[in-house]
Amino acid sequence: MGSSEEISKEPRIPDEAKRILKSLAAEWSDIADAEALQVIPLKGAMTNEVYQIKWLTKSNRDDSLPRSRKVLVRIYGAGVEIFFDRENEIRTFEFMSKQGQGPRLLGRFSNGRVEEFIRARTLTAADLRDPEISALIATKMREFHKLDMPGPKTVVLWSRLRNWLNEAKRLSSVEEAAEFRLNVLEDEISSLEKNLSTVHQLMGFCHNDLQYGNIMMDEETRSITIIDYEYASYNNVAFDIANHFCEMAADYHTETPHVLDYSKYPALEERQRFIRIYLSGSGEHPNDLEVEQLLQVVEKYTLGSHLFWALWGIISEHVNKIDFDYIEYARQRFQQYWAKKSEVLEFSNSAKP
Secondary structure (H helix, E strand, C coil): CCCCCCCCCCCCCCHHHHHHHHHHHHHCCEEECCCCCCEEEEHHHHCCCECCCCEECCCCCCCCCCCEEEEEEEEEECCCHHHEEECHHHHHHHHHCCCCCCCEEEECCCCCCEEEEECEECCHHHHCHHHHHHHHHHHHHHHHCCCCCCCCCCCCCHHHHHHHHHHHHHHCCCCEEEHHCCHHHHHHHHHHHHHHHHCCCCCEEEECCCHHHEECCCCCCCEECCCCCCCCCEEEHHHHHHHHHCCCEECCCCCCCCCCCCCHCHHHHHHHHHHHHHHEEEHCCCCHHHHHHHHHHHHHHHHHHHHHHHHHHHHHHHCCCCCCCCCEEEEEEHHHHHHHHHHHHHHHHHHCC
């Protein structure tokens, strides 16, 4: 999800989706011409193609009425079945919709769906550093984690990492496998899993991809909506928080969207503030020790986040046609993993009370 580009002269909307759109338009009596739909590509998506669909409404004298009707069309990226189960993602989407947590599902077609267009703005990279907005995200994240999602409440992070590693090995050239040290990653995953199994685990239903493009805010009500649940699963909540912190190094709306700047990783005080607000989200009053303990676990889980998205980058390079330098992105995530591994694990172990 991201900002709009110029109106596409050659919309890539499948006929099946167009039939759904025309059917929806026919239900709205204020649309001037159901056939006259505008297709606006939205930038920032790295797994799917996302389009805003807009119809002009009939002219009226009441300026309070909307000048246009909008929906969202999401066309699934080719080859991404390796990353997640699409039917699970649809079930999550429908559950979230019923809970009033996200957009409504308006229609499905063979390789995508039509969603309600949320009248809120997608956050920017800079928004994540705004103390007020960051506090709203922390509170919303806690609410999200406490959702009682139907289905098995088992952590899939480690099995997912191993599956992705096997797929990365299968797809990679000999040179890529050597550069990214894929032959040692099975041991790295097992070592990290073992290290993290000794810490106190706060579990919940996690989004697992809380970058700014998946967070929307209504400017009037200041309410936060979390969207796009492809990677959502039951997990240690520390992974979700760690992943969110890591995403502060990214800006997907530059000329080089794959380039990460880890000098933007939040400083200790900023991380402490976020975690304190997060833990206060249920009306509790966390003490300094509780904040510090979660902070330590979060720092360890940044390593899991780096492995997760590094492997995602390698696989995406081979299966996804979206214009994004996936392999360079993977390279940076691996570099950060190896650079921070000893520091993070040693600090966390020495800091234990």
